[in-house]
Amino acid sequence: MNKQDEDRLRQLEEENRKLKDYIRLLENKNNTLDNTVQPKESTNVDPSKFYAYQEVDKLLTNQQISRFSRHLLLPEIGVKGQAGICNGSVLVVGAGGLGAPCLLYLAAAGVGRIGIVDFDRVDISNLQRQVIHTEDRRDQPKVTSAAISVKNLNSSIQVDTYDEPFETHNGLDLVSKYDIIVDASDNVSTRYMVNDACIIAKKPLVSASAVRFDGQLTVYNYGPDCPCYRCLFPEAPPAETVTNCADGGVCGVVPGIMGCLQALQVLELLMIKGGGGDGLNVLSRRMVLFQARDTTFRTVQLRKRSPTCAVCGDHPSITQLSHMGAPACAAPRSFEAISSVLNADNRASVMQLKDVMDSQGEPGGKYLLLDVREPVQFDIASIPGAVNVPLKDIKSKPQQVEELINNVGGDPSNFPVYVMCRRGVASVSATKALVTQKSFGNVKNVDGGIDEWIRLVDQRFPSY
Numbered sequence: 001m002n003k004q005d006e007d008r009l010r011q012l013e014e015e016n017r018k019l020k021d022y023i024r025l026l027e028n029k030n031n032t033l034d035n036t037v038q039p040k041e042s043t044n045v046d047p048s049k050f051y052a053y054q055e056v057d058k059l060l061t062n063q064q065i066s067r068f069s070r071h072l073l074l075p076e077i078g079v080k081g082q083a084g085i086c087n088g089s090v091l092v093v094g095a096g097g098l099g100a101p102c103l104l105y106l107a108a109a110g111v112g113r114i115g116i117v118d119f120d121r122v123d124i125s126n127l128q129r130q131v132i133h134t135e136d137r138r139d140q141p142k143v144t145s146a147a148i149s150v151k152n153l154n155s156s157i158q159v160d161t162y163d164e165p166f167e168t169h170n171g172l173d174l175v176s177k178y179d180i181i182v183d184a185s186d187n188v189s190t191r192y193m194v195n196d197a198c199i200i201a202k203k204p205l206v207s208a209s210a211v212r213f214d215g216q217l218t219v220y221n222y223g224p225d226c227p228c229y230r231c232l233f234p235e236a237p238p239a240e241t242v243t244n245c246a247d248g249g250v251c252g253v254v255p256g257i258m259g260c261l262q263a264l265q266v267l268e269l270l271m272i273k274g275g276g277g278d279g280l281n282v283l284s285r286r287m288v289l290f291q292a293r294d295t296t297f298r299t300v301q302l303r304k305r306s307p308t309c310a311v312c313g314d315h316p317s318i319t320q321l322s323h324m325g326a327p328a329c330a331a332p333r334s335f336e337a338i339s340s341v342l343n344a345d346n347r348a349s350v351m352q353l354k355d356v357m358d359s360q361g362e363p364g365g366k367y368l369l370l371d372v373r374e375p376v377q378f379d380i381a382s383i384p385g386a387v388n389v390p391l392k393d394i395k396s397k398p399q400q401v402e403e404l405i406n407n408v409g410g411d412p413s414n415f416p417v418y419v420m421c422r423r424g425v426a427s428v429s430a431t432k433a434l435v436t437q438k439s440f441g442n443v444k445n446v447d448g449g450i451d452e453w454i455r456l457v458d459q460r461f462p463s464y
């Protein structure tokens with residue numbers, strides 16, 4: 001260590017010691033909240049030192065000093081950094097897997113005003129990772145549930161709730177009310193809207209995503225040459241290539257980790273804004289990739305802002321918010337609409353399937369029930385007697401189905417084959433693939449799949 005570093009270290013140690021003395025002094029005042037109260041004579045600290053810290057008092061109240069003392073002890077944060085946090089405001093879009101941990105840490109750290117926007121209700125399947133919600137708040141608005149948890153943790157902060165989607169009509173207004181924006185949503189359309197709103201309103205955006213065992217994190221719109229989401233992805237990806245948690249699954253801890261990292265970036269930004277944050281480097285123009293399978297973090301450098309970007313480029317064409325892809329809260333396409341591409345002969349309702357099962361017994365010898373979900377889903381629960389042949393195998397090896405029929409002595413040209421999946425989407429593709437094969441003469445899609453089966457036939461079948 002060189003002389004300069006040694007001096008700096010000594011200086012920091014001395015500052016820390018003084019600060020500890022001062023915090024102890026305040027704690028000895030029986031947590032009195034009145035800044036005007038003078039220190040007790042009996043403390044072992046020279047009262048003149050107290051007056052030397054009047055400047056500290058201006059930035060933080062005694063209560064804040066006691067509460068955030070473990071932050072104040074860090075030279076990188078210090079009084080100015082913590083004051084930046086306490087005076088800061090943050091909007092979190094989405095109170096789900098990412099938003100839950102992020103909100104809790106922002107509240108714990110004392111962010112002065114937190115806005116939460118989400119249109120969804122708490123579902124039992126959320127509790128595996130959305131740790132801000134609880135069993136007794138099932139079906140409550142997520143924003144209400146999140147606000148209760150945040151307030152329980154830190155009653156002194158202001159929480160604004162917006163039980164509505166972040167949309168083209170309200171996005172800019174929402175963003176303009178806060179210093180920093182967190183994208184904790186889960187869909188492409190919202191990502192573009194939040195990105196564009198942040199560019200237009202000139203706000204830093206802390207963005208993350210998590211699906212399966214993978215997480216990503218970066219900060220947009222902060223620092224020189226920083227690209228925006230649109231610079232990196234000028235075009236929305238095709239809908240069928242995007243996996244969400246409801247279909248692809250997610251290991252609950254992964255959004256937990258990524259949401260915590262989002263909170264960390266927000267705090268760094270607020271500390272710096274407050275004049276603290278010495279030596280902290282915000283994650284702009286870099287992206288962290290987390291891989292939970294082998295617990296690795298990788299940081300990649302991002303390309304520079306694109307001068308031709310439609311929103312942050314030199315000649316932006318986007319000056320207001322619009323949708324890229326389906327709006328987040330739009331009703332998904334109904335299974336009726338999806339299965340209507342099939343001929344009536346190639347369709348059956350779940351009630352028709354039930355009648356067949358009631359009259360002919362379990363699938364097997366007289367008819368086939370093909371379940372085309374992925375094996376991992378088939379293992380969760382399946383209808384007795386159903387055979388699992390995933391959609392991709394039906395497409396690549398349709399003769400597999402022929403073999404199944406031959407094995408029970410049936411003739412594929414008239415043997416009844418019912419095709420089923422989770423929601424009646426993949427099964428339509430599978431039915432189409434089979435009917436185009438001349439060998440199959442009696443194939444029917446079960447409209448609406450297992451979701452409809454649960455709704456109309458068997459509510460004991462587990463929904464997931």
Ligand SMILES: Nc1ncnc2c1ncn2[C@@H]1O[C@H](COP(=O)(O)OP(=O)(O)OP(=O)(O)O)[C@@H](O)[C@H]1O
Nearest residue numbers: 094096097117118120165166185186190245246328
């Ligand atoms: N445009 C939007 N405005 C407000 N909230 C949004 C918007 N888009 C998504 N969200 C919210 O972001 C959160 C994302 O959370 P998460 O990825 O954990 O998914 P989920 O929808 O809760 O669960 P699952 O995908 O398992 O059904 C959800 O609560 C969702 O309602």
Ligand SMILES: [Zn+2]
Nearest residue numbers: 228231309312
């Ligand atoms: Zn851009």
